[in-house]
Amino acid sequence: MSVVTQPLDAAPKGSVINFDLSPSEVLSLAEEAIRKNRAVLDAVALVENPTFASVIAPLGTAEGELEIGYNTARFLVSVAVDKDVRDAGSKAEKLFKDFDVEAGMREDVYKVVRAVFTNEEEMARLDDEDRRLVEKMELDYRRAGLLLPPEQRENLRAVKERISELEIAFNKCANEEDGEALFAREELDGMPDSYFDGRATRDVDGVAKYVVTTKYPDSKPLAEYAARESTRKTMFVVSSTRCPDNIPRLQELVQLRLEEAQLLGYASHAEYVMEVLMAKTPQAALDMENDLRAKLAPLGERELAELQALKRADAEAAGEPYAGFFAWDRPYYMRVAKEQKHSVKGEEVRQYFPLAAATRGMLDIYQEMLGLRIVQVDSPPVWHADVDMYEVWEADADVFVGHFYLDLHPRDGKYNHAAVWPIRAGYERPDGTREFPVAAMAANFPRPTASAPALLTHDDVVTLMHELGHVFHNLCAHTKRSRFHGTRVERDFVEAPSQMLENWAWEPAALRRFAVHHETGEPIPDDMVARLVAAKNEGAGLLNLRQVSLGLYDLAIHATTTGDVDVRRELEEISVQVAMIDYGDTETFGAAAFGHMGGGYSARYYGYLWSQVFSADMFATRFRAEGISSPKVGRDYRREILRPGGSRDAMDSLVRFLGRKPTNAAFLESIGLA
Known part of the structure; x- marks a missing residue:
């Protein structure tokens, strides 16, 4: 079963939202x-x-x-x-x-x-x-x-x-304030030729310089491939000094959130927030973060030593002194380590992930797993020509489920990362009819160039799989009340269903369904898939310690009972202590662009790692054990995890799907700690 395209003429009347508004x-x-x-x-x-x-x-x-x-x-x-x-x-x-x-x-x-x-x-x-x-x-x-x-x-x-x-x-x-830097061609040594296709230039004293913005398709490849440290450092500083006005805003938010909580009788904002979450208390979240930190630290130290050795060897080969290993070196040398140890070359892998084919392949997997029929709408009413619109129906009945939209390329003024918006919940109207759900995903994947279609890195593939998980959580929920629809679950569980579905981006059987070379149409080679899977946990210690550090930062500024915290310095200090990041001589303020702190995730960021315990357990216990293509497991997952939304406690849904209470064994194994 594959996604088909047809005009917008079959969906129930009134189910389409009008976004064409002045x-x-x-x-x-x-x-x-x-x-x-x-x-x-x-x-x-x-x-x-x-x-x-x-x-x-x-x-x-x-x-x-x-x-x-x-x-x-x-x-x-x-x-x-x-x-x-x-x-x-x-x-x-x-x-x-x-x-x-x-x-x-x-x-x-x-x-x-x-x-x-x-x-x-x-x-x-x-x-x-x-x-x-x-x-x-x-x-x-x-x-x-x-x-x-x-x-x-x-x-x-x-x-x-x-x-x-x-x-x-x-x-x-x-969302709106992007930074940019200008680089001469030689300053971008190491960047693949495709990076320059269609890239804007600006004349600076008679020299044409390339414009590189802080949007992901610009900044992420530069961080991983730019051979010159000075170039990587410049871009890191530009990215980490956006939105200076957000620092005093966040400082005031921390004080006001604390004041709100204490007016209500809570000791801290975190205590107020977590009362209605799975963790229940800030101490439970802190214990989880610190336990994981202790387990990850030895692995992170070994990984950091390997990366430092790679940079030291480069310095010696160039006849230059080794001056240290800094934040802007990490993505570059992590990529180098992955290539050297596993022969995984990101640019080579990208050739097998054209965005259109990957999207359709993933949608095929989702509709088969969940018992759905997905139809792409021809000439849809959307807010931008890049946007695709889809109808979703039950696979075995002429029953409408809902709509979703995919807005996958960057543009000025658009949201900078990847996320899903539940535009409309599904619920029962007073007359007994049903309001149908609508969800939209926005991302910032590369655009097509003159020489190639839009091509994804494997990290992009994981992101796409994850965000589509949120889309289908919103579409497959079926509750009476809008309050409980879709992702309206406990915030420290909301990521688990999507994190679980990331696993398909690492499964050879799944990858072979949609990973095809954009020129030859040949499926991704088995040995490349094997190398990708072997490299999955490369850098897992440092990457997860970074997540721990962000969670601990969130708790540090929101579990305070006095409000006596410097939101700018706290992030840097915790990053140094926990994530082993060295900022060198830079003066940055990364907290200003830490969007999760602007609302919705305050005192909740720990939930990303908290929920990974559940996602890993769901995948290993049911899908891996019974088959990733098992219709029974897919339907069980839809019925017990997605369909109830927040109409019951997340732990109840997990127990029904797993047949027992969850444990962290599968999670520790998934990141190489078991």
Whole structure:
């Protein structure tokens, strides 16, 4: 079964979202969505005999409808071509966030919600998902400060509104403010010829210099291939000194998040955040990070010594003194080590991963695994010509599932990394019909050149597989309430389903399905696949220690009970101590572009490694043991992990899929520590 292309004419009416909005329409969308939601809140607050049907159900439906407007505006901030539309999206996002603060602090609404929550007879009549909805709503109001005295509640409202304002500004800067450097051709020695295809130049004193930006397709290859240390260092500094205004923003955010938490009776922002996550406490997250740090440190030290030896040998061969091993040397010598030890040459591997073929091949794997039928839409209504749109149907029935979009190439003003936006949740409308989910993925993979189609590195392939995992988590969830749809699971579990699916990028049987040479059409050679797999854990110690360091940094600035922390220096100090990074004589502030700290992942970054324990266990216990192409395992995975979304605890879903509680044995083995 392969993906086919057909016109947009079969999907249910009203399932397609309109992204073709002017700046004024974006703001009108926000204002109208807020007006409608406020009207529901006003009506519910007047209910004299609160029940699930008269209070909770309308609030749940209104929540789903409001999120469509909010998510559309938030998405346009990250992908719209017109800067005026992006700016309008930011203004709309501020309106939504301010309204969220307002709505969350409505004592009159909380009164009727709590009346349902405390009505034992009413609660006993509800099914598990609806009972969970009541419990989560009631908890949200308490966590929003509804039990505080009026004066403290007003203080809290002001703090929340300022946090919202700062988060929006932080993320806007991180998304839009790219850095650039100019290099003469000789300064880019070592770069493959394809790097220069279509690359812009600028005249500097009569010398044509190449423009290299901080976008991934520019900066990542340079970090790995530029032979001159001075070039790598220059680019590292440019990348690490973007968005200087984000440092004072983050400093203020840390203080305000702490103030918010302490107003609510928590010792720290991390304690407040983790109350509703799998970890439950900051200490549990800290213990996980420190345990992994201890296990990884000896491996990281050995790997670092190998990389230092490679640089020292290069210095000796050039007759130059060895001056040390720095942050800008790591990607370059990790690539060199991989080539020397495993004969894995990134440029050679890229020839077998044309983006179009890889995308279609991965979608084929997903639809077969999950029992879906994917249809690419011909001439779709999208926000940019690069964007592809897809319909998803059940494979064995004429039943529509939802839409998704892929926006895979960089452009000015677009989100800088790779992520998925759940634009619309799937849920039951009051009339019994269904709202269909919509998700969109944005990434920054290379564009086609004059001599070749868009070609992916193997790291890009892993990223694509991962982000598509988020897409299908959003599409395959099937819950009654929007609150629980798709990736609305505990944040320290949300990465696990996607991380699990990264494994297919390392499976020879999967790679042979879509890895074909872009010129000859020949499948990727078996020996190249074997070398790729053998090199999988090359640098695993240092790479995972970097993740540990970022998690510890997040905890250091958000688990503080005093707020006495320098957000700029803390990142560098922890990176030196934990990730063994030497910044040399540079003055950088990488925290300014650490987008996760701008909102959504504060005190949650540990979740990337936390959830990898579950992803590794799911893959090893079921898919590897029973077959990566097993329809039964794929359907079990869809039913027990994807379909429930957040309608039950993630641990319950894991136990149902695994048949037992998860352990970390498979994870340690997967990174070479077992």
